Amino acid sequence: MPELPEVEISRQGIQPFCLNKKIVDIVVRDGRLRWPVDKTIGKIFAGQKITQLTRRGKYILLHSAPASLMIHLGMSGSLKIVNAKTQINKHDHLDIMLSNKKIIRYNDPRRFGSVICNQQGYSHPLLVNLGVEPLSEDFNADYLYAACRTKTIAIKALIMQSKIVVGVGNIYAQESLFLAGIHPAKASNKISKKPIEVLVEKIKQVLAKAIEAGGSSLKDFTAADGKPGYFQHAHQVYGRRDQPCYQCNQPLRQMVIAQRSSVYCGKCQK
DNA sequence: AAAGACACCTGGGAGC
C-alpha cells in the first residue's frame, strides 16, 4: 500500500533515470484508471524535457514546460524503470518512453491510481486543497492542536484527512497513534496539547524511518520486483489484531474508525 | 460547515 514513504522512494527511484531527459512518447495500454487517461497525453508530452521531479502529498509530478505529468499510485500502483526488451506484465497500464531508451512503467492492479496532464501547477483542483506536508516545519504541534480544537471526529480520522496533513495513511496513522499512546477513536477536541506534541513527533519519526528503510532499496529500483524495502518493516500494531502488544503483552484490539479498520492496544492507548 | 457514507477495483484468503 503506497503511503507517503513509498511515493517518495518511487520519486527518488525514477529521478536519476528521467531528470533532464526528454519524453519521447507515452504509451497507454489500458487507460481505465481512477480517471480515464487522456488519449492525447502522448502528443502533449512528446519532445518535452523533464525539468524537475517533485512530490506533493502522494502525487508525483514530472514537470515540463507545457504541463506536469501527475502520477498517483492509488493503493496498488508502482513505477519501475525498464527497457524496450522487458516483458509486459499484467496491469502494466502505461509506459513513459524516454530519450535515453529507458521506460518508466506504471503498474496498478486495482486501478485506483491516476496519470493526469496538469497544466495548472500547484493550483490544480486535486492539489489546491491539500494540507501541510508532514515532514515540513509547517506540520507542528501548534498547527495540529489548532486543527483539533473544533473537531469532534476521531483523532485517527483527522490525521488521515489530506486537507489537514497529507500522506498519513491507514498504516502509519495506526502506528503513530500507538507510539504516542493515544486511543485512535478519541475525539480530536478532547486531546490536550502535550499528547498532540508527541503525536506530531511520532508521525514524523515513523514516516522518516520508513523512507530511510526504503532508501536502501533504491539501488535495486530497476530490479524485477521494483518494490521498496520498507514493506519488510515490522509494524507495532498494523495487521496484528489479537496478537500481544509489544509493550504490555495484552492482546491488541481492532475497531472500525471512519470505514477503516484500526488495531490498537486498549491498555497502552488512552 | 462538519461528519459520515459510499464508490471505485482486483487479488487473496477464508469458508463451503
Place this chain on the structure above:
DNA sequence: TGCTCCCAGGTGTCTT
C-alpha cells in the same frame, strides 16, 4: 478443486 464471499485500502464525491 472450484465457487462465493469478504476484506484491504486512498480519496473524491455525494448525503445527512
